Amino acid sequence: MVGVSMKCGDCGTLLKSVEEAQGHAELTSRSNFSDSTKVVLNLVCSACGKPCRSKTETDLHTKRTGRTEFVDKTEEATKPINLEAPKVPMDVDEPTSSSGQPEGITPFMGEIKSY
Numbered sequence: 001m002v003g004v005s006m007k008c009g010d011c012g013t014l015l016k017s018v019e020e021a022q023g024h025a026e027l028t029s030r031s032n033f034s035d036s037t038k039v040v041l042n043l044v045c046s047a048c049g050k051p052c053r054s055k056t057e058t059d060l061h062t063k064r065t066g067r068t069e070f071v072d073k074t075e076e077a078t079k080p081i082n083l084e085a086p087k088v089p090m091d092v093d094e095p096t097s098s099s100g101q102p103e104g105i106t107p108f109m110g111e112i113k114s115y
């Protein structure tokens with residue numbers, strides 16, 4: 001299964017991207033995340049465009065604004081989380097001994113004798 005969100009091990013907040021998790025980690029100065037297959041809701045208020053990520057939030061928003069229409073954009077916002085940091089291509093340790101002279105040609109190292 002592919003994780004689609006990250007869960008903060010401290011407060012249980014679901015973060016829907018690595019960037020969000022990093023932001024959360026900076027706010028809380030903790031980084032105790034596990035990937036989760038729990039989808040983070042993305043319910044966007046059709047009146048003001050406020051994104052809500054849980055039913056609790058939409059309820060709260062409804063209470064505040066009286067708006068009850070939310071567009072479910074969960075699916076377009078849901079992306080598999082890649083916990084692996086983007087890999088920087090590492091230089092493979094190449095044996096330096098092979099970078100010398102091509103085989104078969106011996107550089108002339110002797111003294112040049114002039115007669």
Ligand SMILES: [Zn+2]
Nearest residue numbers: 008010011028
């Ligand atoms: Zn947290």
Ligand SMILES: [Zn+2]
Nearest residue numbers: 045047048067
């Ligand atoms: Zn609204």
